[in-house]
Amino acid sequence: MREILTAAGVGVFFLMGSVCYAQVTPNLSSGTTAVLFTFDGLNTIRADNFDGGAGFKYFLSEENAIRVGLQVSKASSTEKTNPVAPATGTDGKEEGTTFGISLALERHLSTARVSPYIGIGAGFSTTSTEATNAVTGNPPPAQGVAKNLDGGHTIGGTFFQGGSTLEVFALGGFEFFLTEEVSFSAEYRLGYAKISQKDEEVTFGTTTTTTAFGDSSLININSSGLFTLAIYH
Secondary structure (H helix, E strand, O other), X not given: OHHHHHHHHHXXXXXXXXXXXXXXXXXXXXXXXXXXXXXXXXXXXXEEEHHHOEEEEEEOXXXXXXXXXXXXXXXXXXXXXXXXXXOEEEOEEEEEEEEEEEEEEEEEOOOOOEEEXXXXXXXXXXXXXXXXXXXEEOXXXXXXXXXXXXXXXXEOOEEEOOXXXXXXXXXXXEEEEOOOOXXXXXXXXXXXXXXXXXXXXXXXXXXXXXXXXXXXXXXXXXXXXXXXXXXXX
């Protein structure tokens, strides 16, 4: 068994070596497209979609490319009631929805196998939440409805906070082509983000209480081990 494992390790080593040292010349031109994915985190390489959704890249010329990321996330959960007769019940429910889009322009400084690039980008996303509480009684009382509750909701392991985010950023990174059709890239981002929390609305019967919240902003450099895998076609 040890000999088999050793042989397998040697085989993988030479395979990776042949890929890394093979002569690869990217074939990029106007109209070249790619599908993008990200690996989030170096310690727990987790396959995920580009910018939390679907990502695409389109080359305007050999050196210039535009990429678009679309984000769609929707989750819901139900809180069941178990009323004892003659009482009846109405189940509670939590819902969260996020829509977002990002756009970036890359300027490649080289068209070789290792291609450094710089660029600019912007993104916008909006999230809404709604929750109703479970009630029991004979008859059951009216349910309370909370929209965009302060503190947010975690639904199915995903956190939703009612609000919107607008960001602009400069970027710089490197794209490395494993083959003519497959590449990995990593980048730094220096960005500004403005976060606006939506008003909280809590309704019981005919009474609605609205609470307004302020905005916040953030300027930072982001290089949190984010790698992008591109599949060209």
